[in-house]
Amino acid sequence: MSSNQVIQALYDDDDVLLSAVKSIREEKHHIEEVYTPFPVHGLDKALGLEETRISIMAFIYGCIGFAVAILMMNYIMIEDWPQNIGGKPSFSYIENMPAFVPIMFELTVFFAAHLMVITFYLRSKLWPFKAAENPNPLTTDDKFLVEIELHNNEKELKALLKKTGAIDITLIEKTGRS
Amino acid sequence: MYTFTNKLRNLSIILMVIGFLGLTYGFLTAPNTVEQANAMVADGHGDGHGGDHGAGTHDNHPVVDKADAHADDKHHNETAAHEDHHQGGHGEAHDKDAHGEDHHGEHLLHQLQNKPWAALYVAAFFFMMIALGTLAFYAVNRAAQAGWSPALFRVMEGITAYLLPGALIVFVILALSGMHFNHLFIWMDPEVVAHDKLIQGKVGFLNVPGFLIRALIYIGGWATYRYFSRKFSLAQDQADDISNHKKNFRISAGFLVFFIVTESMMSWDWIMSIDPHWFSTLFGWYVFASMFVSGITTIALITIYLKSKGYLEKVNDSHIHDLGKFMFGISIFWTYLWFSQFMLIWYSNIPEEVTYFITRIEDYNIPFFGMLIMNFIFPLLILMNSDYKRVNYIIVMTGIVVILGHYVDVFNMIMPSAVGDQWFIGIAEVGGFLFFLGLFIFVVFKEISKAPLHAVGDPFMGESERFHY
Numbered sequence: 001m002s003s004n005q006v007i008q009a010l011y012d013d014d015d016v017l018l019s020a021v022k023s024i025r026e027e028k029h030h031i032e033e034v035y036t037p038f039p040v041h042g043l044d045k046a047l048g049l050e051e052t053r054i055s056i057m058a059f060i061y062g063c064i065g066f067a068v069a070i071l072m073m074n075y076i077m078i079e080d081w082p083q084n085i086g087g088k089p090s091f092s093y094i095e096n097m098p099a100f101v102p103i104m105f106e107l108t109v110f111f112a113a114h115l116m117v118i119t120f121y122l123r124s125k126l127w128p129f130k131a132a133e134n135p136n137p138l139t140t141d142d143k144f145l146v147e148i149e150l151h152n153n154e155k156e157l158k159a160l161l162k163k164t165g166a167i168d169i170t171l172i173e174k175t176g177r178s
Numbered sequence: 179m180y181t182f183t184n185k186l187r188n189l190s191i192i193l194m195v196i197g198f199l200g201l202t203y204g205f206l207t208a209p210n211t212v213e214q215a216n217a218m219v220a221d222g223h224g225d226g227h228g229g230d231h232g233a234g235t236h237d238n239h240p241v242v243d244k245a246d247a248h249a250d251d252k253h254h255n256e257t258a259a260h261e262d263h264h265q266g267g268h269g270e271a272h273d274k275d276a277h278g279e280d281h282h283g284e285h286l287l288h289q290l291q292n293k294p295w296a297a298l299y300v301a302a303f304f305f306m307m308i309a310l311g312t313l314a315f316y317a318v319n320r321a322a323q324a325g326w327s328p329a330l331f332r333v334m335e336g337i338t339a340y341l342l343p344g345a346l347i348v349f350v351i352l353a354l355s356g357m358h359f360n361h362l363f364i365w366m367d368p369e370v371v372a373h374d375k376l377i378q379g380k381v382g383f384l385n386v387p388g389f390l391i392r393a394l395i396y397i398g399g400w401a402t403y404r405y406f407s408r409k410f411s412l413a414q415d416q417a418d419d420i421s422n423h424k425k426n427f428r429i430s431a432g433f434l435v436f437f438i439v440t441e442s443m444m445s446w447d448w449i450m451s452i453d454p455h456w457f458s459t460l461f462g463w464y465v466f467a468s469m470f471v472s473g474i475t476t477i478a479l480i481t482i483y484l485k486s487k488g489y490l491e492k493v494n495d496s497h498i499h500d501l502g503k504f505m506f507g508i509s510i511f512w513t514y515l516w517f518s519q520f521m522l523i524w525y526s527n528i529p530e531e532v533t534y535f536i537t538r539i540e541d542y543n544i545p546f547f548g549m550l551i552m553n554f555i556f557p558l559l560i561l562m563n564s565d566y567k568r569v570n571y572i573i574v575m576t577g578i579v580v581i582l583g584h585y586v587d588v589f590n591m592i593m594p595s596a597v598g599d600q601w602f603i604g605i606a607e608v609g610g611f612l613f614f615l616g617l618f619i620f621v622v623f624k625e626i627s628k629a630p631l632h633a634v635g636d637p638f639m640g641e642s643e644r645f646h647y
Binding site for chain 1: 517520521524525526527562564
């Protein structure tokens with residue numbers, strides 16, 4: 001039974017924001033989302049967010065890149081078109097392996113980096129031509145915004161937010177989006 | 179204040195005594211005559227050590243056909259393998275002057291006589307290198323005005339106390355080589371130089387007086403920096419202003435310039451010249467990476483030890499985490515340099531250069547590839563996980579493997595040219611390691627006990643205490 005009303009509090013300092021988030025959560029209010037112009041150190045812990053699993057994915061992607069590099073070089077240099085380069089005939093992968101190490105390394109990094117970025121975008125529901133969800137353009141400049149769901153507790157919440165140092169508090173009726 | 183416990187002192191003395199006995203045994207059992215040397219190797223073959231490779235590499239007369247049989251599985255290395263037999267080690271001089279009957283035996287005698295010296299030298303150099311790497315790490319932190327590390331400065335200063343005694347021991351060994359007590363450095367032998375055009379061309383740099391004077395300059399510079407930075411660091415604890423800190427910053431920046439030049443030249447002099455025909459332009463960096471990672475690992479091990487005894491209460495697991503990151507990162511850096519050196523030489527396959535790796539792969543297969551596992555694969559897989567870098571026992575376990583791995587690295591740099599295929603990690607080698615380990619523990623913990631472990635005066639101490647990842 002969530003209402004469509006949310007309250008948005010604006011802060012102008014990341015330290016104030018961090019302590020505000022802590023006291024809001026102590027009062028057992030549910031924070032929907034926090035919008036910040038830059039990553040705030042320790043905010044994920046203060047919000048109680050689950051730890052990211054992207055590092056595990058990075059390792060898996062790296063392993064995929066490593067395997068792709070081995071298979072690719074084996075096909076290109078050994079199976080499909082073996083050549084004699086510098087007196088080192090390409091008849092065996094393992095004997096020519098040192099020459100392929102830079103490629104194995106680069107593809108590991110390439111796969112890990114690119115797939116990680118793509119995973120991050122998909123997971124954050126960001127894709128090309130997507131309309132911005134950002135409720136207030138100031139959060140792309142120098143302000144921080146905390147969005148809290150309302151459950152007929154407007155007065156209490158407003159007082160709390162004032163006390164935590166919010167510079168501006170607005171009530172928003174959300175339509176359409178859940 | 180830390181007190182050097184009797185238990186630890188006794189341990190270090192016991193290690194020194196055992197190590198000394200091991201080294202003495204090594205020196206006493208070294209052969210004096212060609213006959214003894216031949217007899218020893220005949221026994222050694224019975225033990226299954228040495229084996230066919232030894233015959234292929236060192237019977238110099240029927241060299242061509244044996245080398246062919248030897249290299250048939252890797253025909254692309256054939257030319258290089260031949261060159262190996264002509265150029266490798268100090269076999270050459272004895273080949274060319276061809277007077278005596280038993281070249282092989284004489285060659286063998288030299289190798290076996292070198293063996294205890296090389297065991298002593300590898301261990302002496304390795305522990306000196308740990309102190310030097312730590313000094314470089316300390317200077318980097320000082321010059322960068324790092325905020326996280328002041329809580330560890332006293333540990334680092336303790337470790338670098340070993341630098342002067344350790345380097346002087348190395349110097350004594352080098353001086354004894356210069357006086358022909360051993361044949362570690364064949365270019366010191368005028369008999370060899372007389373028959374060797376390549377070494378003759380290098381006499382301007384590779385001559386005993388110049389070699390020893392350079393060594394004194396390196397050691398003097400390092401020890402002077404270490405003396406003053408320690409002095410300023412202790413003075414800063416009592417001072418009201420930060421002038422000592424600023425002085426330390428300045429001399430650290432200056433030292434780093436001096437260090438990277440002298441470290442590089444030191445590695446040419448003390449290691450690369452053991453193999454005077456071979457050269458690698460990134461050797462200095464490679465040795466540096468090895469000493470840097472050994473030094474950082476030692477800092478982590480000693481920090482964890484002191485913390486387990488209840489000292490260093492300001493050091494939290496974020497500091498350990500950062501040391502773990504450095505261990506991880508510099509291990510990969512080491513591998514990068516090792517591979518860069520290996521791949522270029524392997525690819526270009528120039529006989530003069532490639533002999534270096536052929537002797538190592540053929541005669542030192544297990545330490546050569548084992549070192550890669552210990553120094554690269556193992557720390558890579560274990561320390562990759564962020565949480566593991568905060569777990570003390572994982573850092574200790576990985577640290578011990580990395581330290582041993584870099585001992586093997588130094589072993590691989592020195593042994594092949596000094597003793598050829600007659601290597602063995604036996605009583606003399608283990609003895610050398612234990613002796614210098616004992617000395618290292620004794621000197622380092624004595625120095626740590628001399629000053630408060632907490633550098634209260636450091637202007638970045640507050641930041642270091644609050645440091646969290």
